[in-house]
Amino acid sequence: MSLRVYNTLSGKKEIFEPLVPGKVGMYVCGVTAYDYCHIGHARANIVFDIIYRYLQFLGYEVKYVRNYTDVDDKIIQRANERGIDSRVLAEEFIQAFDEDMASLGLALPTCQPKATEHIDQIIAIVKRLIERGLAYESAGDVYFAVEKFPDYLKLSKRNMEDMRSGARIAPGEQKRHPMDFALWKTAKPGEPCWDSPWGPGRPGWHIECSAMSMEFLGESFDIHGGGKDLVFPHHENEIAQSEGYSGKPYVKYWIHNGFVNVNQEKMSKSLGNFFTIREIHKSYDPEVVRFFILTAHYRSPIDFCDQNLQEARAGLTRFYEALQGAAEAVAGLEPDGGGSEEGAALEDRFREAMDDDFNTAQAIGHLFDGVRAINRHCTTKKFRKKPELVASVRDLRQTVLRLGAVLGLFQSDPRTWLEQQKLAALSRLDIDVQQIEQRIAERNQARRDKDFARSDAIREGLEDKGIVLLDTAQGTDWKIK
RNA sequence: GGCCCCGUCGCCAAGUGGUAAGGCAGAGGUCUGCAAAACCUCCAUCACCAGUUCGAAUCUGGUCGGGGCCUCCA
Numbered sequence: 001m002s003l004r005v006y007n008t009l010s011g012k013k014e015i016f017e018p019l020v021p022g023k024v025g026m027y028v029c030g031v032t033a034y035d036y037c038h039i040g041h042a043r044a045n046i047v048f049d050i051i052y053r054y055l056q057f058l059g060y061e062v063k064y065v066r067n068y069t070d071v072d073d074k075i076i077q078r079a080n081e082r083g084i085d086s087r088v089l090a091e092e093f094i095q096a097f098d099e100d101m102a103s104l105g106l107a108l109p110t111c112q113p114k115a116t117e118h119i120d121q122i123i124a125i126v127k128r129l130i131e132r133g134l135a136y137e138s139a140g141d142v143y144f145a146v147e148k149f150p151d152y153l154k155l156s157k158r159n160m161e162d163m164r165s166g167a168r169i170a171p172g173e174q175k176r177h178p179m180d181f182a183l184w185k186t187a188k189p190g191e192p193c194w195d196s197p198w199g200p201g202r203p204g205w206h207i208e209c210s211a212m213s214m215e216f217l218g219e220s221f222d223i224h225g226g227g228k229d230l231v232f233p234h235h236e237n238e239i240a241q242s243e244g245y246s247g248k249p250y251v252k253y254w255i256h257n258g259f260v261n262v263n264q265e266k267m268s269k270s271l272g273n274f275f276t277i278r279e280i281h282k283s284y285d286p287e288v289v290r291f292f293i294l295t296a297h298y299r300s301p302i303d304f305c306d307q308n309l310q311e312a313r314a315g316l317t318r319f320y321e322a323l324q325g326a327a328e329a330v331a332g333l334e335p336d337g338g339g340s341e342e343g344a345a346l347e348d349r350f351r352e353a354m355d356d357d358f359n360t361a362q363a364i365g366h367l368f369d370g371v372r373a374i375n376r377h378c379t380t381k382k383f384r385k386k387p388e389l390v391a392s393v394r395d396l397r398q399t400v401l402r403l404g405a406v407l408g409l410f411q412s413d414p415r416t417w418l419e420q421q422k423l424a425a426l427s428r429l430d431i432d433v434q435q436i437e438q439r440i441a442e443r444n445q446a447r448r449d450k451d452f453a454r455s456d457a458i459r460e461g462l463e464d465k466g467i468v469l470l471d472t473a474q475g476t477d478w479k480i481k
Numbered sequence: 482g483g484c485c486c487c488g489u490c491g492c493c494a495a496g497u498g499g500u501a502a503g504g505c506a507g508a509g510g511u512c513u514g515c516a517a518a519a520c521c522u523c524c525a526u527c528a529c530c531a532g533u534u535c536g537a538a539u540c541u542g543g544u545c546g547g548g549g550c551c552u553c554c555a
Contacts, residue, residue: 029555037555044555074553156550162483163551205553227555257555258486261548269554295504296494301487301548311493311505318504321518353495353502362495365503375519379512452514459516470517479517 003058003355005223006299008231008254009155013357018222019252024055024062025221027213027251029230030112032069033093034078037100038274039289039304040260040267044227046290047257047298047358049106050407051225054354057406065216066109067209068094070116071202076191086192087116100277104286105408111216115208119194122203122211125245126183126196134244138174140186140199146179149240155254156232181237183207206237210245213238219246225255228299261303275304284309285421287409291316294360294407315368316409317421319400322371324414326397329378329390336391343395346370350403360407370400425480429466436467440476443469 003016018024028048031041048066055062070090079086094114115122126142129135134148146152146160153159163179173182182204187193193200203211213221219242226235235254242250260267267274280289292312296302346366353362374396377389384390404410426433439458446454459469463481470477 031555032553040555042555047555156484158484158551229550229554232550233552259549259555266549267554270552274554300494303493307505308493315504325519359495362502365495368503372520376521379519447514450514456515463516468517471513471515472518477517 004357005253005255006357007252008256009251011157014253016253018060019220022059022061024060024223025065025217026052026055026062026223026225027065027067027209027217027221028109028224029209029226029234030066030068031093031097032072032074033090033097034072034075035093036096036276036278038267038276039262039280040227040274041097042100042104042277042280042289043260043293043302044225044257045101045106046104046293046408048225048255050294050298050360051223051255051358052107052109053406053408054358062110063217064109065111065113065213067212068097068112068114069205069208070094070114071192071208072115072205080190090116103281104277104290105411107408113212113216115203115212116192118208118211118215119203121215122207123184123194123196125207125211125214125241128245129183129241132244134240135183136176137198138176140201141173141182142184142198142204143175143180144183144237144240144244145176146181146240147177149244151243152179152240153232153236155236155239158232181206181233183241206234207241209234210238210242210250214242214246219248219250221251223253223255224251225257228256228258231256257298258301261301263305264303267304284313285316285417285424287412287417288313288316290408291364294409295364297357297359297361299357313421317418319367319371319404319410320412320414320417322374323397323400323410324418325378326374326393327414329383330394330397333384333390335394336387338391338395340392340395342370342373342392343399346396346399347403350406354406363403363407367400367403370396374400422480429480431462431465431467436462436478440469440478444476 004013005016006013026048028044031037045066048064052062052064068090071086075090076086079089082089126135129144130137130142133145135142135144153163160179184196184198184201184207185204186198187200187202191202193202213224224235224238231254239250262273262275265271265273277289288309289312292304292309293302295312295315302308346369349366349369350363353359353366356362374393377383377393377396380386380389383393401410439462443455443458446452446458462469462478466481467478468481470479
């Protein structure tokens, strides 16, 4: 079965066939650098990180471009509020973005261009759009004339009549049609600006993505992605500008990820109910966040709340415990190198799920089956004397790790990861490691004395504080309840 | 007002014509001095109604409920 992707343009799942066999050009709208990234940015970037990784896993040579928009009304406004230069502000948040994405374990895109480094290309596109009669100058601004582009609104599937009521003209704008949008804005005093045929000014919001995508990927390319909220107006306007400029189809597959809700409520800048990635990391490991996001399909809405994150942590812990168990179970045994039927079957099902519009939720479901198989084998009596089971466990472990890598999961050392989670959880409790170990020593003495009443009392006392004791052949360990 | 999406077990969440993945929680069992983990077993007919079909959670129409876009937002 081949890869199928949902294309916003057609509203259907389509067989994925890149323009050039074996190669994929992919552009994803990055951030406007004026604030810290929130969980919505995390989702979008994780989703496209997975798409990038999976395309590579399938053997495609992928050129992945993700931009920084570093000149924009909001950047200027925020910089003015803080009394600093807008370029300084943009740099600050670009750096923060890079740190946040790295913390989430994202693979680096092939190119990460900045809008301000592509002003020449932007001006060239605007000039040509004017020459072609698709744009016009008006008091130093340049607007795109949407009525001159018959395909306008083909992505968002609306019509001009319906949109008209919502469209408005801001004071100072001199547009011919309310839906026309700015390609170039004349500079106001104190704003960053560049020379242009229309006087000093700066790009409008959408044009930078047309310029950067076509610069790196050509006038037609395979995949353009972003959050659902960008369909209109951002991506619609990109199509108008780019196709108006080149006369060619701009993008073959438009891919949009769904929203993140917070406690069942729409998250938005205006409501102010968003969490930054930095805040979230104080409570949850970045991999837990990634795991949570990938347990839903990328187009479905997800609800960001404590319960869901805690469940994600429990699920991820199950993976790491199984991987740790598998590593211990086969330690010291002669490797036989070969694969296994179970491992191969797992990979087949994983690919089948991912081929169906990157269904990570289903793919993770299959990986859970792999976990159960590992655990089942490892707990089989005389496991180490059964070569088929040993081979299966070894192969399943490697398969889970290898497929996990496609999702950006399970790549930490299990023992280290589990230990970190334990200590992080402990720091929120009213007890420390020394106290726990003290109690364990007392209990072990009681057990040696066959004083089980005292032993159980200690167990229960610790449990009240959130600590569960685990008796193993190697001694007594503990974990957070 | 226009356009669009969704409603699957207690919770989360896949499944878009062939008879309901998975996780969490729950019940029983194996193991354990007792526990925990792990493993085994069990646990839904898909908001409602009416159609199409040999067959529908999946298609059509309607009802009820929830949400999104049309304004900055991933």
